[in-house]
Amino acid sequence: MQPLSQKEGTLFRQIIKYYESKQYKKGLKAAEQILRKVPNHGDTQAMKALILNSQGHQEEAFALAKVALKNDMKSHVCWHVYGLLYRSVKNYEEAVKAYKFALKLEPEQQNILRDLAILQVQMRDYDGYIESRQKMMQARSSLRQNWTALAVAYHLAGNYKQAENILETYEKTLKQPPPKTDLEHSEAVLYKNTIIAESGDIERALEHLNTIARANLDRTAVLELKAKYLLQLDRKAEAEAVYRILLDRNNEYRAYYDGLEASLGLDRSDEGSKEKLVEIYQSYAEKSERTDAPRRIPLDFLKGEEFKSAADKYLRRMLNKGVPSTFANIKALYAEAEKKAVIEELVLGYASGKQANGSAEANGEPSDRFEEAVKYFLAQHYSYHLSRDLEKALQYIDQLIEKNPKSVDYNQAKARIWKHYGNTQKASETINHARELDEKDRYINTKCAKYQLRNNENETALKTMSKFTRNETVGGPLGDLHDMQCLWYLIEDGEAYLRGRDYGHALKRFTAVSDIFEVWHDDQFDFHSFSIRKGQIRAYIDMVRWEDHLRDHPFFTRAALSAIKIYLQLADHPELGNPNNNLDLDKMDAAERKKAQKKMKKEQEKREKEEAERKAAAAKKANAKGDDGEIKKEDTDPKGIKLLETKEPLEVALKFLNPLLEFSPKSIEGQNLAFEVHLRRKKYVLALKALNAAAAIDPENPKLHEQVIRFRLTIDGLKETDPKVSEVLNASFKLGPASTDLKKFNTDWQQKHSQSPSHVQSALNVRHILDNSSKAQNETDLKKLLELPTITTEQAVAGLDLLDEWQSEAGVKDSYRQAASEKWPEVTVFQSK
Incomplete structure (x- = not known):
């Protein structure tokens, strides 16, 4: 050199x-x-x-x-x-x-x-x-x-x-x-203590903790670890003393109450412990009028008249104050039917004004705030899925809105009721009215955008979100939402596009979600050195372990499942890869073909013009910078056309599928989709692995039944083309019938699950696969399923999707939609198009 x-x-x-x-x-x-x-x-x-x-x-x-x-x-x-x-x-x-x-x-x-x-x-x-x-x-x-x-x-x-x-x-x-003020030393010795504990030597960890406790700066962590160690060592009296100190510091933290119960050897399921438990929580409730936890927690374990008395006291206290979150705070109790009935009886009693049931009075007059709070509670009660009666919910909320039409909470609750009806149109309109009542409220603004997306109003929702975004950034409000990593919006937006079969935009959103998780993974880089340098070791260890399970987050799962479904569609229908050229010209006569080709040419010219304009705009913004000083590039594929044009959709799907299977192996839908991807890739061993995994999760899963039959047909089809592979698969495939008549196997399965709409739909689809001539009968039987009292709107929508899959006539779909609309008149998806 x-x-x-x-x-x-x-x-x-x-x-x-x-x-x-x-x-x-x-x-x-x-x-x-x-x-x-x-x-x-x-x-x-x-x-x-x-x-x-x-x-x-x-x-x-x-x-x-x-x-x-x-x-x-x-x-x-x-x-x-x-x-x-x-x-x-x-x-x-x-x-x-x-x-x-x-x-x-x-x-x-x-x-x-x-x-x-x-x-x-x-x-x-x-x-x-x-x-x-x-x-x-x-x-x-x-x-x-x-x-x-x-x-x-x-x-x-x-x-x-x-x-x-x-x-x-x-x-x-x-x-x-x-010195005692050395934060790095304080953190290091506490980190050393956690290492000793993780090694399994709890006794030594406690001894070490006692030696460093006095000088350590993180007093709360020391006390929490000490209580935890004492409990693990069965030194309950000492653990009790520490948990009481912690509760004096924070009397709203449930984990401390759980620790106190364990240190006292109290079991909530043991009747003998009930009296002592009530006494403990009562003592803490008396210490402060504002404390909620010691008043709410006993409702979890009390039964019968004791529960009714405590619930009455708790509800009257909260409703007298007009606390809007009262229902949200106690709805977990509805998991027990007896408690749900008691709460309903009590609150209905308050609504009827019966003194015996605990109606509130102030100076001899019923409190207006109490009355409104009761009705608001009942509106939420009847809107909740475990106690649903939407007509009653609507009656109560309408009474409240009539009295206070400018209440954001009441109008939002009404929008939620319409959502539960399935009327996404009215839900969207109502929540937008609520938003207009307080345009400075970011929460109601985002709720409104979510409801608009559920009603497939993508552009309107983006306009709503733009009221709280930096719209001058590259990409406008959508670009800002990407920069803010607003996952819920991207997922809801993608799902709305997916329902409208705009696969390009949908893939764009789901890919953006995946990219954000990748960014979060890469964000570790800076902390590997920063955390060590700053001495924040315990937080760093937590971060590394959190990152190891980053992609088991429900948001990633939702995006991955939807993206895989789109790629399966692209694999089955390659013409979708060019959304502007998906007409079947071979089935048209000469005049129609000429007209269609002319239309396609115009669309192509329009697309080229838009592309040129976009490139020109991108050139103007080439030096646009974000807050971090980095250049922000204009998106050259805002509609996701390039994503759709992939020549290997199944290989791209693996980008979503592999992390989904690694981090969410218990997702039955993930395993179902893994089978679909690998079957199309002709990776039969992997497809069989997915089937076995799905069977281990839920052997009676409707989709699994269909896939088992299809895999059996695949194996049988390989006997002539690849007999060795067929023999190996046959030896390993234990789920499906080897020699039984598949039609009889399917019929028996359908009879076994005759009262389950999802299972019957799966059986009808199998019947369609085995015998295409049964299509008319399948359509009739599918429509009859709407008469089942157990069928839900989601299952009815799945039936509509099946008709699309079977390529049923428009009249058949209209008839199905009309029958569903008669049963659920408010559900938007069944209303005439």
Whole structure:
């Protein structure tokens, strides 16, 4: 490598500072200045590549980095930069290789070691992480954070003994005890205590905790751990004393009450413990008039007249105050039918004004606030799924709105009732009226947008959300919602587009959700070094463990399931990949074909014009920056057309399916979809694995029955084309009948589940698969299912989807929809289109 002069050497060091402070233009200018004098200087070329990559010029950066390596293969800077470039594109394996090569050239380089360590813990390569942290600690043993990081590495790897030894060794090197105000030391010793406890030695963990308790700054954590350890060691009297101290500090935290009950050896199911339990909670209730928990918790375990008396007292107290959340606070009790009946009897008594049932009076007159609170409670009570009577709910809420028409709460409750009716149109209109009553309320604004999305009003919902977004950002309000990672909106928006069969927009939203989870996963990078540096170790360990289960979040599951369904549609109907060219021209006569082709040409020209306008607008906004100073790119595919045009929809579906199966293996719908994907991919062993997993979750699942039959047909079809595969699958496939008549098997299954609409629908679909000539009878039987008293609106909608799947005539669908509408006149989806 050609050496730099003193002037260029100073300039090179300045480039590094410019890069670290994100002054990229100055950095490029300095790099060009050096390269004019030393054109083949590898380190400068590498730093220029790093800056170009930060500016979004990825291809140019990689090309320049390769040139830099060619000019100086023995430069650790070039290899380090090469690793950083690979890390930026999430090719972690190649990044690790580059870092390790750089370390061979410069073994003591701390920056490279640090970057390698961060990447290793990000990839959960704990053995490699231990090795890297060991080297860093040995190089700079005076820094506490290096010792702590090594202990963390051993801890995450499951080596509790060595993790504890590392922390203890460092403590022995201290010449004098750290001051009491040293937050890092306070956190480190508490972290050491949790390691001892996790190793299973609770007795020693308690002893250690007692030695550090007085000087530790996190008093609450010390007390919580002490109570927990004492309870685990069955030292209940001591545990009781600590839990009482904790309750004096926070008398609304239920976990403390649970701990107190356990320390007193009280069992809620034991009648002998009831009196003592009541006495405890009464004593805490008397300490403060404002405390809720000790008044509410006894309702969970009291029975009979005791429950009625306590519930009466609690309800009167809350309703007298007019607390809007009263119903939300006690609806968990409705899981027990007896308690639900008692609560209904009490509140109806309040509504009728019977003194015997506890109606409130103020100065001899019934309280208006109490009366309104009672009616509001009853409206929510009759709207709730375990006590539903929507007509009564509507009567009560209408009475309240008549008295107070400008109440946001009352109008929102009415919108919820319409939602439960299934009338998404009225629900949307009502909640929008509630929003207009208080346009500064963000909560009701977001609720309104959600209801509008449920009514498939995508544009209106976005306009509603725009009232609380930064609309001047790139992409407008939708771009801001992406930046804010507003998952609920993206999922609801995607599901609304999916119902309207706008697969492009729907895929766009579900992919955005997946990308946000990927961002959250990548966000760990900064905390691997930040948390160690700041000494927040326990929170860091919690974060790492949380990240390990990131994708078992219900939001990811919802998005993944919906995205997979779309990709299955694309696999079955490739013409959907071009939403502007999905007409079946072969079935048209010459005149219709000519007309359709003319229309398609116009649509193509319109699309090209829109694309040109979008590119022009993107060029204007090329330098638009967000709050973080980074350039925000205009979305070049807002309608998701490119996502639809994928040539391998089943392979792309795996991006959603694999994490879904890994983190939510108990999702029956996930296993059902796994079967569908793998069957189409002709990965029969994986399809069988999904079937067996589904059977382990719910052997009577309706979809599973259908898939078992289809898999049997698939195996039988392989006998001629691939007899060996068929033989292997037959030997492993135990769910479906091998020799039994499939039609009889299906009929028997249908009779077994004759009162379950979902199961009968599945049986009818199997009958359709086995015998296409039975279509008319299937349609008739499907319509008869609407007469079952147990059928729900969701199951009726599933029947409508089946008719679509069977490609039934429009008249058949209209007849089905009309019959459903007669049974559920308010349900929007069954109303005439």
